[in-house]
Amino acid sequence: MDLGLIIYALNLASIYALMAIGISILWSSVGMINMAHGATFATSGYAAWFVSGALKPAIAATFGKTVMASVMMASVVMLSAVLAGAFCGAVIYALAFLPIHDKPNYSVRSLIITLALNIGVVQSLLWYFGPRNRGLPKVFGFGRWELLDTKIRYDQAGTIVGASLVMILTLAWLRYSRRGLEVRAMMQNAEGAAYSGISRQATALPVLMLTGALAGVAAALLSQTIFVSPTAGVIPLVKGLTIALLGGLGSVSGAVAAAILIGFLEAIVGVIPFLGQRYVMFATFSFIILVLIFRPRGIGGLLDNTRE
Amino acid sequence: MTVKTYYKVRRRPWEYKLSPDGKVARNRLRLPFTRRHFLKWRDAYNPKSLKRERRLADKKPLWWTIGLLAFVVVTPFLSNSMISIAAIFCIYASINLLWTLIVGTAGIFSLATLAIVGVSGYAAAASNVFLGLPWPFILLVGPMVGFVAGSILAAPSTRLDGLYYALLTMGVAEICRVFVTQLRSLTQTNGAITQVDSFIPEDWFLQRPGLLLGFAGAFCLLLGSLLLWRLINSERLGLLLRTAKTGREDEAFAEAVGIDFRRARLTVFVLSSSALGLVGGFYAMYFKSISPNIFSLDQLLLLFAMMVIGGLGRAEGAVVGAAIVTLIDKGFIEIGPLRIILVAAIMLVVTIFAREGLTGVRDQFRDFRKRKSGERRAQRTEKGGEAMPEEAVEVHDK
Incomplete structure (x- = not known):
């Protein structure tokens, strides 16, 4: 296995981990399977494309062709994607959490509402923007490093570093902030958290906005490698869901481990000559089925058992 | 001087009831080789009129028969x-x-x-x-x-x-x-x-x-x-x-x-x-x-949308949902991707407001009405009165 393959695998893994962690945290704290994560992904990609396109002349006029201009461009892309993701999270909160969180069948109904949101948003994007792919401005610039005879593209390196940074920040927020403490309390025992005065409604909004922002970051990072399109969110959503489940829903470390496993598996299957890219999904799902047969609650999923 | 209002408490006054001859013994049809009856008829004596009343306790078979018959009769005349x-x-x-x-x-x-x-x-x-x-x-x-x-x-x-x-x-x-x-x-x-x-x-x-x-x-x-x-x-x-x-x-x-x-x-x-x-x-x-x-996943999601719109876990839900979604999906092909957006919107609205899909709306409304009327009854029962709100339905003349 050469270094290029490892870099490629880590690149995939970091994007998947961003999606999977969002889904996992959301499930264990708010009790919602967010099927609208793919729509959030696609919407943030489009928002980044739209805002960067609109501000391009202004930035070019102010900074010219300096380093400052590309830094500004990069921050505009990332910021708009993150803000759009957080906004989508707030919309999901208003539609799929707030009206029904104290009503019967909450978990199934929220799943259905987010699924309907996903279908509706993807089709609306398709209808409004058309099926054409859009390229985002390169955040990390073009070019590559030579390291131990392998070429590492800037965008791959930037994705890995950026995603890891965002994940560390998220985990630190969960670990050290007051809000994070409340979220963790809800993850451990929702009822106990309610008894000790933690409001479910007040905690769900930041959690949903945070996971939306994570999807936004993932969108901005993945769009460095592929294009923005209305259906771009489908594969990250399916991958994120499968990895969150494989890691054991609610276990953040399990999700990261599963993301790395699946990233490497996909990278390796992609280069094996007689399998190739067409069998990537096939191999992923076969692997997942195998794991689930031996560990029915996923890799890190002993949580539910200990909870009872 | 305030006018005192009296509230009538009756059970299902709108329901259609047969009035069979009370002297003749009942002879109900059974499904061959089983002990099951075809329809759930229930007889009771009205305590006021002392007449025998017969009502259909479960009207679903009736609606199924009417619906399916209408469907199969009308369809051959369509385009x-x-x-x-x-x-x-x-x-x-x-x-x-x-x-x-x-x-x-x-x-x-x-x-x-x-x-x-x-x-x-x-x-x-x-x-x-x-x-x-x-x-x-x-x-x-x-x-x-x-x-x-x-x-x-x-x-x-x-x-x-x-x-x-x-x-x-x-x-x-x-x-x-x-x-x-x-x-x-x-x-x-x-x-x-x-x-x-x-x-x-x-x-x-x-x-x-x-x-x-x-x-x-x-x-x-x-x-x-x-x-x-x-x-x-x-x-x-x-x-x-x-x-x-x-x-x-x-x-x-x-x-x-x-x-x-x-x-x-x-x-x-x-x-x-x-x-x-x-x-x-x-x-x-x-x-x-x-x-x-x-x-494909899209096809699966379309079927799931049908079940959800009709009501998960109910036979009538599966059929009604299939009718709605198939009509939108295949009947309005000219409006393009809008029809999928329409299906998603229906799914969203139905799930936000209905507990168990469209076919569960009736039960949900009855529960709601029961709760509201209970609240109202509790408000107007005077303190120290003879009827507690839970018992009020049992009292014939208030």
Whole structure:
């Protein structure tokens, strides 16, 4: 296995981990399977494309062709994607959490509402923007490093570093902030958290906005490698869901481990000559089925058992 | 001086009641070889008029009969495109009914429904096209393959729970799709098997008599699925499963009284899978072809939308939802992607406001009305009065 393959695998893994962690945290704290994560992904990609396109002349006029201009461009892309993701999270909160969180069948109904949101948003994007792919401005610039005879593209390196940074920040927020403490309390025992005065409604909004922002970051990072399109969110959503489940829903470390496993598996299957890219999904799902047969609650999923 | 208002308390004054002769002994029809009655008639004496009153306690069979009769009488007079939409509705409704049996009755959250339909459809079509079996055998091969596929898929369902099993079955569907598209012998047709023999004669295909014949077949399929639904749900198997329906406590209770609910679940799963296999064979015959499209996630989501709009776990929900979504999806093809947005919007609104889909709205409204009237009654019962709000319904004259 050469270094290029490892870099490629880590690149995939970091994007998947961003999606999977969002889904996992959301499930264990708010009790919602967010099927609208793919729509959030696609919407943030489009928002980044739209805002960067609109501000391009202004930035070019102010900074010219300096380093400052590309830094500004990069921050505009990332910021708009993150803000759009957080906004989508707030919309999901208003539609799929707030009206029904104290009503019967909450978990199934929220799943259905987010699924309907996903279908509706993807089709609306398709209808409004058309099926054409859009390229985002390169955040990390073009070019590559030579390291131990392998070429590492800037965008791959930037994705890995950026995603890891965002994940560390998220985990630190969960670990050290007051809000994070409340979220963790809800993850451990929702009822106990309610008894000790933690409001479910007040905690769900930041959690949903945070996971939306994570999807936004993932969108901005993945769009460095592929294009923005209305259906771009489908594969990250399916991958994120499968990895969150494989890691054991609610276990953040399990999700990261599963993301790395699946990233490497996909990278390796992609280069094996007689399998190739067409069998990537096939191999992923076969692997997942195998794991689930031996560990029915996923890799890190002993949580539910200990909870009872 | 305030005028005192009196409130009438009556039970179902709007309901139509028969007034049979109280002196004649009742003689009710029974289903042959069983002790079941056809309709749930209930007799009671009215305590005020002292007359005997007979009412239909369960009116669902009546609505089913009227609805299905109207459907089958009206459809032959519609246009050609509407007849084919009606036939597709019948196919989707039967798939939905069988899926509801798996999800609702057996409580196994399987997403491989269309995969089973697809696999058995492919096997049946292949047996016809490549092995040369005549078309009636398609209706035999389909259920057999469905049985085998169901048995294989059912094995892990007792070990995994809920979402994990859903993930596994989604994986199985994806594996089927990749497998079929990669088959060498089908590469010329993009993985589809075409030119399948059918119960519709070759020169009638897409002509009016052919469409009518196809609709008749699809309608029989729907009736068959309804019968299977009824047989499973109202017989012993359904009773066993209802005991272990919700939550861990019920399962523990069922186990304690000696019900092997896992076995019952597997039985229902395998039975519905075999029926899904039959639907798969019928699907291949009706369209005279079958394509990998049947394994796609979009198709599955469309079916899921049908079940959700109608109401998860109810037979009438599966059928009503299929009618609504099929009409929008196939009837308004000219508005393009807007129709999917429309389906998503309906799904969203229905799920936000309705507890159990459109067919559950009536019960939900009754609960709401009961709660409100209880609140109002509690407000106007004076303190120290003789009637407590809970007892007020029992008092005849207030």
